[in-house]
Amino acid sequence: MIRLKGISRTFDVGGEPVHALTDVDETIGAGEHLAIMGPSGSGKSTLLHILGCLDRPDRGVYELLGRDVARLDEGELSLVRRHTIGFVFQFFHLVPRLTALENVELPMVFAGIEAGERRERATSRLRAVGLEPRATHRPDQLSGGERQRVAIARATVLDPKLLLADEPTGNLDTASGRQVLEILEQMNAAGLTLVVVTHDPAVARRARRVLVLKDGRVVHRGDGAHIQAAVEILAAAENGP
Amino acid sequence: MSLRDVLGFAALALRGHRVRTGMSLLGVAIGVAAVVTLTALGEGARLYVVGQFASIGTNLVIVVPGKTETTGGMPGMGGVPNDLTLEDARAVLRGVAEVEKAVPFVIGTETLAFQERRRQVAVFGSTSDALEVRRLTVAGGRFLPPLEWERTSPVTVLGRTAAGELFPGRDPVGEIVRVGDWRMRVIGVLAPRGQQLGIDMDDVAIVTVATAMKMLNRRSLFRLLLQVRTHADLDRTKDRVVRLIKERHGEEDVTAITQDAVLGAFTSILGALTLALAGIASVSLAVAGVGIMNVMLVSVSERTREIGLLKALGAERRQILLAFLAEAVLISSAGGLLGLAVGWLAVRGLVLLYPALPASPPPWAVVAAFSLSVAVGAVFGVLPARRATRLDPVAALAGR
Numbered sequence: 001m002i003r004l005k006g007i008s009r010t011f012d013v014g015g016e017p018v019h020a021l022t023d024v025d026e027t028i029g030a031g032e033h034l035a036i037m038g039p040s041g042s043g044k045s046t047l048l049h050i051l052g053c054l055d056r057p058d059r060g061v062y063e064l065l066g067r068d069v070a071r072l073d074e075g076e077l078s079l080v081r082r083h084t085i086g087f088v089f090q091f092f093h094l095v096p097r098l099t100a101l102e103n104v105e106l107p108m109v110f111a112g113i114e115a116g117e118r119r120e121r122a123t124s125r126l127r128a129v130g131l132e133p134r135a136t137h138r139p140d141q142l143s144g145g146e147r148q149r150v151a152i153a154r155a156t157v158l159d160p161k162l163l164l165a166d167e168p169t170g171n172l173d174t175a176s177g178r179q180v181l182e183i184l185e186q187m188n189a190a191g192l193t194l195v196v197v198t199h200d201p202a203v204a205r206r207a208r209r210v211l212v213l214k215d216g217r218v219v220h221r222g223d224g225a226h227i228q229a230a231v232e233i234l235a236a237a238e239n240g241p
Numbered sequence: 242m243s244l245r246d247v248l249g250f251a252a253l254a255l256r257g258h259r260v261r262t263g264m265s266l267l268g269v270a271i272g273v274a275a276v277v278t279l280t281a282l283g284e285g286a287r288l289y290v291v292g293q294f295a296s297i298g299t300n301l302v303i304v305v306p307g308k309t310e311t312t313g314g315m316p317g318m319g320g321v322p323n324d325l326t327l328e329d330a331r332a333v334l335r336g337v338a339e340v341e342k343a344v345p346f347v348i349g350t351e352t353l354a355f356q357e358r359r360r361q362v363a364v365f366g367s368t369s370d371a372l373e374v375r376r377l378t379v380a381g382g383r384f385l386p387p388l389e390w391e392r393t394s395p396v397t398v399l400g401r402t403a404a405g406e407l408f409p410g411r412d413p414v415g416e417i418v419r420v421g422d423w424r425m426r427v428i429g430v431l432a433p434r435g436q437q438l439g440i441d442m443d444d445v446a447i448v449t450v451a452t453a454m455k456m457l458n459r460r461s462l463f464r465l466l467l468q469v470r471t472h473a474d475l476d477r478t479k480d481r482v483v484r485l486i487k488e489r490h491g492e493e494d495v496t497a498i499t500q501d502a503v504l505g506a507f508t509s510i511l512g513a514l515t516l517a518l519a520g521i522a523s524v525s526l527a528v529a530g531v532g533i534m535n536v537m538l539v540s541v542s543e544r545t546r547e548i549g550l551l552k553a554l555g556a557e558r559r560q561i562l563l564a565f566l567a568e569a570v571l572i573s574s575a576g577g578l579l580g581l582a583v584g585w586l587a588v589r590g591l592v593l594l595y596p597a598l599p600a601s602p603p604p605w606a607v608v609a610a611f612s613l614s615v616a617v618g619a620v621f622g623v624l625p626a627r628r629a630t631r632l633d634p635v636a637a638l639a640g641r
Contacts, residue, residue: 054553054634075557082555093550093638097257109246110556154554 001161001193002028002051007060009046009216020046021057022216030161033185033194035207043216045166048197052085052164053077065161082111086155088184090167092147094139100126100150101135107158125153129183145176152183156192163187165196169203181206242560251567258540265529265536266576269614272526273580274587276610277602279522281588283515285600290507292599293437294500300472301374301500302340302479304333304465304486323490324461327390327450333467336485339478342468344374345390345450349457351421353399353446355407362403363445364420366453374468375437382414382429385449393452398429402443420446421456435597475499519606523613529576530617537569537625548629549637558630565629569622570615577614581607 007024010017020043028034038044049055050062053069062070069080094103104122113121126132129149139147148168155163165184169177181203188194196207204210205228212220222229255262306325327345334343347366352359369387371377377384384398397420404413404427413427425448434442448456469478479497487493541548551561584602591600 049635052553054638075559078552078555078557080555081553085555087553089638093546093553095547095550097253106551107554109250110242110551110554110560112242114243115246158555 001030001032001065002026003061003063005061005063007047007050007057007062009043009050009055009057019216021050024060024216024218026211026218028193028195030193031188031191033188033206033208034196035204035210036195036197036213037199037201037204037210038213041215042213044197044213046216047213048164048166048195051162051195052087053080082107083158084161086158086160086163088148088151088155088163088165088168090170092139092144092151092171094147094150094154096139099136099138100131100142100146103139103150104154104157106154111158121157122153125157126150129153143176144172145179148172148176148180149183152180152187156187160192162193162195165194167198167200168196169198169200177203242563247560247563247567248571250564251571254540254544254564254568255571261536261539262572265532266572266579268529268532269526269573269576269617270580270583272522272529272617273577273610273614274583275522275525275580276519276606276613277581277584278587278591279518280515280606280610281584281591281600281602282598283511283518284603284606285591285598287508287511287515288599288601289597290511291504294504294507300469300475302467302469302475302482303498303500303503304467304482305496305498306461306494323492323494325465325486325495326460326462329486329489330462330465331390332489333465333482333485337467337478337481339469339471339474340467340482341470342370342374344368344370344466344468345462346371346464346466347450347453347457347459348440348463349453349459351446351456352419353403353407354419355413355416358407360403360406360444362400363440364453364457365440365445365447366450366457367447368450370468371447371466374466375442377434377442378432379429380432381412382427384429385447386428388449390449391451392449393455394449395423395425395452396428396448397425398431398447399427400431400441400443400445400447401433402441403446404430418446420448423452423456475501515603515606519609522610526610526613526617529614530573530621533569533572533618534621534624536572537565537622538628540568541565541625541629544629545632545637546640548632549634549639552632552634553638561630562626565626566619566622569626570618573618573622574611574615577611580614581611584610 004024004026007021008019009021010019024047036044036047046055050057056070061068064080064084069077072080095106098106101122104125105118108118108121123132123135126135129152131146131149131153134142134146142150163184168180168184172180184194185206196203198204209223211218304325330343330345334340344367349364350361351364353362367385368390369385372379372384380401385396386394388394397418399413407413407418408416413430416427417424418427431442467478467482469475476499479499483493483495483497486495548561588600588602591598
C-alpha cells in the first residue's frame with residue numbers, strides 16, 4: 001500500500017538546516033496497524049505529515065497505492081487527502097461553531113455530496129462511534145473522549161484507505177483513551193490501514209508493528225514479540241544522553 | 242461544493258463573530274446609505290430646478306438687455322448703451338412671425354402700504370399676457386387688464402403673502418393701497434405660487450409695465466419674455482429676434498436665452514454635482530472595504546488551525562478561497578442591503594423635512610451603490626482569502 005524509498009526532509013531553522021528525516025525506507029501493507037515512536041524531534045510527526053500528503057519530502061519516492069504522490073500538484077494532493085487519507089489529531093481539531101454532526105459532514109461538503117446523503121452518512125458514522133445522541137452538541141459541550149470520537153467519525157466518513165493518528169490519546173484520560181483505541185482497532189480490523197504516532201508505550205504495544213525513529217532515522221523495527229524490545233529501546237533513547 | 246454550501250459555511254463562520262461582523266457590515270451600510278442619500282439630494286436639486294423652469298413654460302425665449310448692464314468702456318466713450326424698450330418688444334412681436342406673445346418685464350422694490358401697514362415687496366411691471374406666460378393664476382378679482390403697453394393704470398394685483406400681510410383676514414380686492422408714491426386700487430389677488438426663478442411670486446405687487454417704469458424710473462426693460470408658437474422654432478426664433486433688435490439698435494446689445502439652454506446648463510451642472518456626490522460617497526465604501534479586509538485578515542489568522550484542518554480534510558485551494566471570499570461578500574452585501582434601507586429612510590426623512598425638494602435617488606445610483614458594495618467585499622476579500630489558501634497545512638495545523 002505504501003512504499004517509502006530514501007525519504008529525506010530538511011527544514012531551515014534560523015539559517016541552520018535541520019534534517020528531520022534522512023533516508024527513510026519503509027513499506028506499509030494494506031490493513032496494517034503500525035505505531036511510530038520516537039523522542040521529540042525524532043521526525044515522527046514529519047513522517048506522518050509526509051504520509052498524509054500535508055508535506056512533501058525533499059528527496060525520495062513516496063508511493064501511495066501505486067502512485068508517486070510526491071510528484072502530484074497541490075490540487076491533486078487535496079483529492080488524495082480527501083479520498084484516501086483520514087487524519088486524527090491530538091487536539092481533535094473540531095470546528096468549534098459546528099455541531100458534532102456538521103463536523104462529521106465537513107469532508108463531504110468539500111467533496112460535493114448533497115445535503116441529504118451527507119446527513120445520512122454522518123449520522124450513521126456517529127452511531128458507529130456511539131455518539132448519535134450527541135449529534136447536535138457543539139464541541140464545547142462534549143468531553144475529550146467524545147470529541148476524539150467525533151474526529152474519528154469525521155476522518156473516516158469518506159471511507160479512506162489510510163488512517164493517520166497523531167497522539168490520538170495524548171489529551172485523554174486512560175478510560176477515554178482506551179475507548180478511542182478500541183474504535184480505531186475495530187476499524188483496522190475491518191481493513192483500514194492504521195498508522196499511529198505516539199509517545200505512549202501502552203499505545204504502541206497494541207500495534208502489530210512498531211517503528212522507532214531517532215534523529216530522523218529509523219533505528220528499530222519490531223513486530224510481534226519484538227515490540228516490547230522496541231519500546232525499551234525507545235525508553236533508553238529518551239532517558240539516555 | 243455547491244454555492245449553497247459555500248454560503249452556508251461562510252454564514253456560520255460570520256455568526257460566530259456577531260459584533261465584529263456587525264461593525265464591518267455597518268461600515269458598508271454607511272457608505273451605501275451615503276451614496277443613496279447624497280445622490281438623492283443631487284437628483285432632488287436637479288428635479289427642483291427643472292420644475293422651476295417648467296413652471297414658467299418651456300417655449301420661451303428670454304431677451305436680456307446685455308450691454309446696458311455690462312458696458313465695459315469708460316462712460317461716454319464708445320459703446321453707447323441702448324435700452325431694451327417697449328418699442329423693441331412691439332417690433333419683435335410684429336416682425337417675428339414665430340413669436341406668439343411678447344411679455345415685457347420690469348422689476349424693482351417698493352413699499353406697499355395700506356393705512357398703517359407697510360411692507361417691502363417686489364414690484365412687477367408687466368402686461369395682461371404675463372398671466373399665461375408665467376403660468377400664474379388669480380385667486381380673487383382679476384389680473385391686469387389688456388391695455389396698450391404705454392398706458393399707465395392705477396391698478397395692482399397682489400401676491401398671496403403681500404395681500405395677507407396688509408389685509409389680514411380680509412379680501413383686499415377693491416381697496417386702495419399705496420405702492421411707493423402711487424395710489425392704486427387692488428383689482429386681484431394671485432393664487433399661491435411660491436418661488437419662481439428666485440422671485441417669491443407670493444410677495445409681489447403686479448402693476449402695468451408703463452406704470453412700473455415710471456414708478457421705478459426705468460428706461461429699459463428688465464427682461465422680455467417671448468412665447469414661441471412651437472418648440473421646434475425656438476433656436477431660429479432666438480436668432481431672428483437678436484438680429485431684429487440689432488438692426489434697431491445698430492449693434493448687438495442684447496442676449497437671448499432659450500429656456501432649453503438654461504435648463505440644459507443647470508441639468509448638466511447638477512448632474513455633475515450628483516456624480517461628484519456619488520464619488521465622494523463611494524470613497525466611504527472603499528474605506529468600508531478596508532474595514533472588511535481587516536476583519537477578514539483577523540479571521541484568517543484566528544482560524545489558522547481550522548484552515549489547516551480543512552486542507553487535511555481535502556479542501557482544495559479554490560474551495561478555501563471561495564469560502565473566505567463568500568464571507569467578505571456576505572458582509573458587504575448585507576451591509577449594502579442595510580445601507581439601501583437606511584438610505585431610503587434618510588431620503589424619506591428629507592422629503593418630510595423639505596417637501597419642496599423632490600429628493601429621490603436615481604435608479605442608477607441605487608444599482609451602482611449595491612453592486613459597488615458587493616464588489617467591495619469581493620475585491621477586499623481577495624487578499625485575506627488568498628492568504629488563507631497559501632497557508633502551509635502543517636504549520637497551520639500547529640497554529641503557526
